[in-house]
Amino acid sequence: MIMTYEWVQITDSAEELSEMILQSEQAEQYREAYRAVYHDKNLADEIQAFARLKDQYEEVQRFGKYHPDYKRVMKQIRVDKRRLDLNEAVAALRIAENELQDLMDQVSFILGRSVSESVKIPSSNPFFSSDSSCGGSCGTGGSCSCSA
Structure with missing residues (x-):
């Protein structure tokens, strides 16, 4: 690929946009919330313990109720997840995220639409989704009106 003046302009604009996002109020709130969670040694240890429990959960899920630790792990994951969900610092981090x-x-969405109305834009928010047809795939009985 040959670096043209247009590519340099695009790269410069992308870096400028990136810097603006990093300086945004949302990014600053995220950094503060992240620090509040991960600089609290006890909370960080709880999160690490929960991550290890999630690994056990995945192992138990492979065998289902036949796994010897099934009941213990299933109960513990719900208890620990609930405790983390109710922690104010964790909740603030999720909101900031x-x-x-x-x-x-x-x-x-803005970048995609500036290129074309038909550009597919990945998004966690359905409002910004560019797929105006179905809520699921046609083969799974989604709410679209297409025929197979």
Whole structure:
């Protein structure tokens, strides 16, 4: 690929946009929430323990109720997840993540639409989804009106 003046302009604009996002209120709130969670040693240890439990959960799921630790792991994962979900710092981090993701979705939507109305734009927010046809695939009985 030959680097042209247009490519340099696009790269410069992308870096400028990236810097603007990094300096946004949403990014700053995310960084603060992240620090609040991961600089709390006890909470960070809880999260690591939960990650290890999730690995056990995946192992148990492979064998289902026939796994010897099935009941213990299934109960413990629900208890630990609930405890983490109710932690104010974790909840604030999730909110901050969602707000930053919404900003990224908006930027992606604007960029995609500036190229073409038919560009598919990946998004966690259905409002910014470019797929106007189905809510699922046709083969799975989605809500579309197409025929196979």
